[in-house]
Structures are given as C-alpha cells and as structure tokens.
Amino acid sequence: MSATELFHKYQQERQKRLRPEGAGQYADFRDPTIGDKLGNDPWVNKEEVQAHYSPLNDTDSIKFMIVGAGHAGLLHAVRLIEAGFKTEDIVIVDTAGGFGGTWYWNRYPGLMCDVEGYIYLPLLEETGYVPKHKYSYGAEIRGQSERVAKHYGLRAQFCTRLTHHQWKETKRRWTIKLTQDLGRSNDPVHLTVETQFFISAAGILNIPHYPKLPGFKDLVDNKKVFHSARWDWQYTGGSQVEPNMVNLRGKKVGIIGTGATAIQIVPELAKWAAHLYVFQRTPTFVGPRNQRETTPAEWEKVAYKKGWQYERQDNFHHFVTNDPVPENMVDDGWTHPDSHSIAGFLGSATAIITPDGVQNHIRSMYELDVPRAERLRAHVANVVKDPETAKKLQAWYGGWCKRPAFNDDYLQAFNRPNVTLVDTDGKGVDSFDASGVVANGTLYELDVLVLATGFYTRVRDRSPAAAEDAPVVGRDGVLISEKYLSPEYGTLYGVATNGFPNLFWAGASGGSGISYNLTSAYDVFSRLIAHVIADAHKRADDAGNIAIEPTKEAEDRYGDEVQKRALWLSVMATCTPGWFSGEGEGALEDKTPEQKIALARHAPWGSGPLDYKRRVLEYISKGGLDGFEVRV
Structure with a gap:
C-alpha cells in the first residue's frame, strides 16, 4: 500500500472516531458522586502522613x-x-x-x-x-x-x-x-x-477519566468497578510485586481500553479470569519488548563515564526526532531504523516547515512511516492466530498519533480461549448497565470492570x-x-x-x-x-x-x-482521536486563521x-x- 493510499485509509478510520464533543465525551474523578467512590487513595498510610x-x-x-x-x-x-x-x-x-x-x-x-x-x-x-x-x-x-x-x-x-x-x-x-x-x-x-x-x-x-455514558452509576452501584490508577488488590488478590489474582478465578472480567496501560494489564488478567472481555475503540501499534535483566557487564557499558545518563538521553532523542547518529545506544523499538516517523509528535531540528510546505511535510512523514506501520501490522498477523481478531488489532494511523507500545505478552493473550476482543470499530462502548457493558448493541454481563481509559489531559x-x-x-x-x-x-x-x-x-x-x-x-x-x-x-x-x-x-x-516552528507538528492534525491529539480538538480544518495562530503559539x-x-x-x-x- 502506497503512502497516499495509507493516508486515505487512515483518514477513513479517523472519521469513524471523531466526536463533536471532543474531550467532553469523558467525565473524570473530580465529580464527587463518582470520585468519592472510585477515586480515594488506596495506598496511603494516614498515620505516617500525619506524623512525618x-x-x-x-x-x-x-x-x-x-x-x-x-x-x-x-x-x-x-x-x-x-x-x-x-x-x-x-x-x-x-x-x-x-x-x-x-x-x-x-x-x-x-x-x-x-x-x-x-x-x-x-x-x-x-x-x-x-x-x-x-x-x-x-x-x-x-x-x-x-x-x-x-x-x-x-x-x-x-x-x-x-x-x-x-x-x-x-x-x-x-x-x-x-x-x-x-x-x-x-x-x-x-x-x-x-x-x-x-x-x-x-x-x-x-486525574483519571472514563467514558461519559448512560448507566455508569448503576454499574458502579451494582458491580465492582475500578480505574487502573486505583487498582483494587484486595478485590483481585495478589499485590503489585506478586500479582497472583486468585480472587478472579471464576469471574467474568471486562477492561475498557487498549492503550499503553491496558496492553500491560491484559496479559495479567488473562492468566486468572474465567473470561476476559477487552473493549476496544482504537488498536495500538504494539511491537516486541525484549525485556532483560541488567547484568554487571551491561551496566559497565551503560554507566561508563560521568554524564552517561545525559548522553544516553540525548542519543535517544536523536533517533525519536528523525535525526539519527551512528551509534544507537538504547537500541530498541523506539530507536528502530524504521521508527523515525514518531518525531511527528515531538518535533525535529532537521527542518522548519513553512505554510506552503505543510502538504509536502505531511506527505513525507507518511512515506517515512510506511515501513514501520507495515512491519508492526505484520507482527500482529504473525502472532495472533485468528485472522479476524488479528485484523481488528492492527492499527491504522500515523506512528506519531498515539504512544507506541511494546509488550511480549499482549498480542499473545488473544490466542487464549478465555480472552475475547470486543472491537467497536471506532465507536467505543455504547453504554453501561447494572450488570455490565453494552457494546455493538450487545450486553456483556460482568463481575468486575477495569477502566483503562486514561486521564483528563x-x-x-x-x-x-x-x-x-x-x-x-x-x-x-x-x-x-x-x-x-x-x-x-x-x-x-x-x-x-x-x-x-x-x-x-x-x-x-x-x-x-x-x-x-x-x-x-x-x-x-x-x-x-x-x-x-x-x-x-x-x-x-x-x-x-x-x-x-x-x-x-x-x-x-x-x-x-x-x-515559526509549530508547523512541524501539523501532522498531528491528521490524527485519529486520542490524548496526543486532544481527542481531535487540534484539527485544523475547522479553525479560523486567528485560531490557527493561537494553536501555533501554544505548541511545544x-x-x-x-x-x-x-x-x-x-x-x-x-x-x-x-x-x-x-x-x-
């Protein structure tokens, strides 16, 4: 698929997900009717705080x-x-x-x-x-x-x-x-x-947030619901250090979200739940993590001189801003040779984009992104055994639009018989019910719902x-x-x-x-x-x-x-909704010239x-x- 064909495919997927209310489609824990139930600090030692x-x-x-x-x-x-x-x-x-x-x-x-x-x-x-x-x-x-x-x-x-x-x-x-x-x-x-x-x-x-949809309070009043940032280990069993969630045995578990947080949670829930339903609006590009322990020999190479951490951070930034240098110190999915397009979110010192150069810039960024996108979509197809599920887990947007993810167990979890992907084709879930979640017109009855829905941004x-x-x-x-x-x-x-x-x-x-x-x-x-x-x-x-x-x-x-430098970031206006793109509120097509100038001066x-x-x-x-x- 050419860069032009990809761009049109991406825009079709974007249109499915755009909502006129933008970030207003979410409510958050500042609402005391919900925050008092779901937002309390589960970790605090109040006596220690009072004393020290x-x-x-x-x-x-x-x-x-x-x-x-x-x-x-x-x-x-x-x-x-x-x-x-x-x-x-x-x-x-x-x-x-x-x-x-x-x-x-x-x-x-x-x-x-x-x-x-x-x-x-x-x-x-x-x-x-x-x-x-x-x-x-x-x-x-x-x-x-x-x-x-x-x-x-x-x-x-x-x-x-x-x-x-x-x-x-x-x-x-x-x-x-x-x-x-x-x-x-x-x-x-x-x-x-x-x-x-x-x-x-x-x-x-x-500030955790969640979809502002009918029935949420009914669900909270009748079933166990918690946000990923307020994990209830007492309910699930286990702990952060030893996540043996034995209390989930025999339970139907739902999780809303397939972003960077859910990608880490899903494999762990899948080990313990009788059945896990993963509700998806937009898939995330997921590459291999290749986690490994730090050995003395490796650390000697990493921390080899005074100032090594700053040098290594700068080296990382060269690659993620499309300005690579010969030595790739970090050498992972972020700095992969075909991943330089993720500079669309950060900016780059390689060029200052002028108004008459915006379309060429957007075109070149999509061309730069093609190898990375195709490699990661192929990775999904190679790992996930069911072709239909694999197709739904493939992402269709520029690599700069959402935070890339890396995990060695997430995609593999969908090969388990107790895991079901509920893809909403960009719509998100429909509503909540006292017994579960409604998606694609179907009620999924649950014992517990995890909100991996992000934060007010x-x-x-x-x-x-x-x-x-x-x-x-x-x-x-x-x-x-x-x-x-x-x-x-x-x-x-x-x-x-x-x-x-x-x-x-x-x-x-x-x-x-x-x-x-x-x-x-x-x-x-x-x-x-x-x-x-x-x-x-x-x-x-x-x-x-x-x-x-x-x-x-x-x-x-x-x-x-x-x-003057803001137009490097103009590719963000082409993005599927998400927190990087302000749920689509940063789109340029409906902005006056004055509003575009204001957006530019607010840019990173x-x-x-x-x-x-x-x-x-x-x-x-x-x-x-x-x-x-x-x-x-």
Missing part, C-alpha cells in the same frame, strides 16, 4: 512550594538544592500519600515503563542506583522516587490539595490556600501559607491552574487560565509568563521541549528554573523581596519562534527536545537573565 509528612501550619511563610511529588517535582527540588538553596526552604505538596507521582497512583499488574529505565529513572548517577531490568517495573520506579527524596532529605506535605493561589504584590509573595484531608475519621485541615516562589510540577496524567488550558484544578491569580487580578485562552498568551521557554511573578512550571506547551521520556524533559525545565532563580538572587541585595517574571517583549519574541517547541535543551543550556552557560525582569 505534614510540615506546614496555618500562616506559615516559606521560600519554595513545589506542587507535585513525581519526577518533575523531585527534579525541581534537587536542582534548587544544587543551585545553593537550603533543603529546609523547600516543601513539596501533593494530593497523594507519598512520592512517585503517576508511579504512586498506578500499581496495576504488569506495570512497567515503556522507555528504557536507564534513561527514564531520575538521578541515577546522583543516587548510584542500578535498575534491575532494561525496562523498569512500577514498584522499582516508585522506589527510586522515594530514594531520591531520602537522599536529599526532601520535605513533603501529602494528602493535600491547593484550592487557590493569589499573588500579593505588596508582599512579593504567593498566598496559597490548601486543604489536607486524611480521611473520614479526620476533619479536613484548611491552611493558608505564603511562599516566595511557587513551582507547579503537577504532571499531566493525574487539559486539551485547551494547560496552565498551572488547570493542572491543579484551582484558580491562579496573578498581578492586577488576572487569572492565568484567562491569559492562556486569550490573544495575550505567551511564555518564555514554556516555563513562565508575564504578569505572574515568581511562578514557574513544568509544562507541555508554549514552546517547551517535550519528550516520550518525560523525565528528561522535566530535568531541562528544572535546570533552567533553578538557574533563573539563583542568578536573580546573586544580583539582589534583598533576596527576600525578589520578584522575577518574563518581560512581555521577551515572551512575544519567544512566541514568534514557537509559532517544534524543533524537538534536543534543540530546546541546547538553547536552554546555552542560555544557562551564557549567564544573565536575558528576557526576565527582576524587581527588588
């Missing part, structure tokens, strides 16, 4: 508040400490009951990182930790977060959400309102705290206010969410914006450098932010009265550069993560604070 992870008191004043205890938050804290700030001046706040971010919440069977652990786990050189496998399992990743926190003596306020953020110009401080909730036996504790610097590192995969507003689901009010009473959606939108390096002094964030828009390996992206953000704050302190006589923000001129200039750095990192490191090494205004 509640350092804040009402009316406290601190120097740094970092929101988020995952990799982003940890890296921000560590880089600030390395820049000379005191550990005791930093407090990390998170709604979770411990460190780890998404790896705290997700403890489902089969959980592992699909990116090599040697480049994904943060601060391996600094902590001296050696991952047990090439691809780290979930408990080990969470353990590294806990190790980092202990290594640096980090303080954290857990089980706490922020409810309001207000900049006080006269005090040069943020006034933050927080609520710590330790459960039914404890009344929520409401705090108001001042912080000089506020860093939002809440991440992007932290903030399609339009990716500001800190959206990340924390709380208002952020800057100078002159301006809401950051309003600025994000206005013609005045702009950032400097995607981490700060004019009108919101001493506010920084780890984001995925506005000219930030994103990556399939988010840890490496967070590290670049954290090094830039630590530099800006530390340099400002060196220049100020009164460090306690500093206010730092980008100038409007600087963020406008940076926005021009972001806009279109020249890719390596070019973004190079610019950030050049900025840091040059010294100074070009583009930032410092007031004392």
Whole structure:
C-alpha cells in the first residue's frame, strides 16, 4: 500500500472516531458522586502522613512550594538544592500519600515503563542506583522516587490539595490556600501559607477519566468497578510485586481500553479470569519488548563515564526526532531504523516547515512511516492466530498519533480461549448497565470492570491552574487560565509568563521541549528554573523581596519562534482521536486563521527536545537573565 493510499485509509478510520464533543465525551474523578467512590487513595498510610509528612501550619511563610511529588517535582527540588538553596526552604505538596507521582497512583499488574529505565529513572548517577531490568517495573520506579527524596532529605506535605493561589504584590509573595484531608475519621485541615516562589510540577496524567455514558452509576452501584490508577488488590488478590489474582478465578472480567496501560494489564488478567472481555475503540501499534535483566557487564557499558545518563538521553532523542547518529545506544523499538516517523509528535531540528510546505511535510512523514506501520501490522498477523481478531488489532494511523507500545505478552493473550476482543470499530462502548457493558448493541454481563481509559489531559488550558484544578491569580487580578485562552498568551521557554511573578512550571506547551521520556524533559525545565532563580538572587541585595517574571517583549519574541516552528507538528492534525491529539480538538480544518495562530503559539517547541535543551543550556552557560525582569 502506497503512502497516499495509507493516508486515505487512515483518514477513513479517523472519521469513524471523531466526536463533536471532543474531550467532553469523558467525565473524570473530580465529580464527587463518582470520585468519592472510585477515586480515594488506596495506598496511603494516614498515620505516617500525619506524623512525618505534614510540615506546614496555618500562616506559615516559606521560600519554595513545589506542587507535585513525581519526577518533575523531585527534579525541581534537587536542582534548587544544587543551585545553593537550603533543603529546609523547600516543601513539596501533593494530593497523594507519598512520592512517585503517576508511579504512586498506578500499581496495576504488569506495570512497567515503556522507555528504557536507564534513561527514564531520575538521578541515577546522583543516587548510584542500578535498575534491575532494561525496562523498569512500577514498584522499582516508585522506589527510586522515594530514594531520591531520602537522599536529599526532601520535605513533603501529602494528602493535600491547593484550592487557590493569589499573588500579593505588596508582599512579593504567593498566598496559597490548601486543604489536607486524611480521611473520614479526620476533619479536613484548611491552611493558608505564603511562599516566595511557587513551582507547579503537577504532571499531566493525574486525574483519571472514563467514558461519559448512560448507566455508569448503576454499574458502579451494582458491580465492582475500578480505574487502573486505583487498582483494587484486595478485590483481585495478589499485590503489585506478586500479582497472583486468585480472587478472579471464576469471574467474568471486562477492561475498557487498549492503550499503553491496558496492553500491560491484559496479559495479567488473562492468566486468572474465567473470561476476559477487552473493549476496544482504537488498536495500538504494539511491537516486541525484549525485556532483560541488567547484568554487571551491561551496566559497565551503560554507566561508563560521568554524564552517561545525559548522553544516553540525548542519543535517544536523536533517533525519536528523525535525526539519527551512528551509534544507537538504547537500541530498541523506539530507536528502530524504521521508527523515525514518531518525531511527528515531538518535533525535529532537521527542518522548519513553512505554510506552503505543510502538504509536502505531511506527505513525507507518511512515506517515512510506511515501513514501520507495515512491519508492526505484520507482527500482529504473525502472532495472533485468528485472522479476524488479528485484523481488528492492527492499527491504522500515523506512528506519531498515539504512544507506541511494546509488550511480549499482549498480542499473545488473544490466542487464549478465555480472552475475547470486543472491537467497536471506532465507536467505543455504547453504554453501561447494572450488570455490565453494552457494546455493538450487545450486553456483556460482568463481575468486575477495569477502566483503562486514561486521564483528563487539559486539551485547551494547560496552565498551572488547570493542572491543579484551582484558580491562579496573578498581578492586577488576572487569572492565568484567562491569559492562556486569550490573544495575550505567551511564555518564555514554556516555563513562565508575564504578569505572574515568581511562578514557574513544568509544562507541555508554549514552546517547551517535550519528550516520550518525560523525565528528561522535566530535568531541562528544572535546570533552567533553578538557574533563573539563583542568578536573580546573586544580583539582589534583598533576596527576600525578589520578584522575577518574563518581560512581555521577551515572551512575544519567544512566541514568534514557537509559532515559526509549530508547523512541524501539523501532522498531528491528521490524527485519529486520542490524548496526543486532544481527542481531535487540534484539527485544523475547522479553525479560523486567528485560531490557527493561537494553536501555533501554544505548541511545544517544534524543533524537538534536543534543540530546546541546547538553547536552554546555552542560555544557562551564557549567564544573565536575558528576557526576565527582576524587581527588588
């Protein structure tokens, strides 16, 4: 099949899946009628949190508040400490009951990182930790977060959400309102705290969502239902470390979703369920994983010099941005010679696409994608024995449209007699019922339903206010969410914006450098932010009265550069709906010229993560604070 024929096939499949409501087709756990039943923290030790992870008191004043205890938050804290700030001046706040971010919440069977652990786990050189496998399992990743926190003596306020953020110009401080909730036996504790610097590192995969369809509450009231990010080991039996789900014997189990999460869960459920129904809207490209243990000989080759982790991360980025170098250090499915088309999601420094070059760019990306797509569809046909099932598991969209998956057991699970694929041909399930799930007009009665349906991903507003689901009010009473959606939108390096002094964030828009390996992206953000704050302190006589923000001129200039590079990412507008493409809301055909410009200025750095990192490191090494205004 030619690239042109493939493109038309892909567009037919895309049209099946587009819905006018876009991301509005989902509800999420912020709805208390569902969240109170399905969203509670199953892992928290409330006594430990109360005793050791509640350092804040009402009316406290601190120097740094970092929101988020995952990799982003940890890296921000560590880089600030390395820049000379005191550990005791930093407090990390998170709604979770411990460190780890998404790896705290997700403890489902089969959980592992699909990116090599040697480049994904943060601060391996600094902590001296050696991952047990090439691809780290979930408990080990969470353990590294806990190790980092202990290594640096980090303080954290857990089980706490922020409810309001207000900049006080006269005090040069943020006034933050927080609520710590330790459960039914404890009344929520409401705090108001001042912080000089506020860093939002809440991440992007932290609010579970599910299809907003009739009958869901009836199902929840009558059957066992849980989200993959709130796995109920008490119900299934087993544990994350030993996932022997003996309680599922004799039960009919359903799972909605066939994305990166479900691909890891399905093989484990298939081992224990009497019957497993896998409900599919859109198949995922699945390649072999080839997991292996880390041997001393291999580790000696990997960690062969100081700075090896940065070098290896950069090497990975060369391949996934279609700019390969002779040595392929990671050497896996991400960096496979025919997989360079996945740069469509990240950007690339190989070219800046102009408006008159968009169609050629899209055509060339589809041509580049043909070998990878055909290889992976053939892989499905070779593994899955039933031809009809294999056909339904083959993906038809560009390789940049959804996160690629790698697993050695997922496709094989469909050869088991107790596993049924319920393919909905792009429609998704119809509805829910007190006894199960309705799909293709048929009721599938279940004992338990697993929602591997992903997370609320903030399609339009990716500001800190959206990340924390709380208002952020800057100078002159301006809401950051309003600025994000206005013609005045702009950032400097995607981490700060004019009108919101001493506010920084780890984001995925506005000219930030994103990556399939988010840890490496967070590290670049954290090094830039630590530099800006530390340099400002060196220049100020009164460090306690500093206010730092980008100038409007600087963020406008940076926005021009972001806009100039954004058309590399125009291939995303051709994508089948999914969280990468904002459920189709990023499509260009129904946008006015003004809306297209706004989308372009909101885009990530279109020249890719390596070019973004190079610019950030050049900025840091040059010294100074070009583009930032410092007031004392």
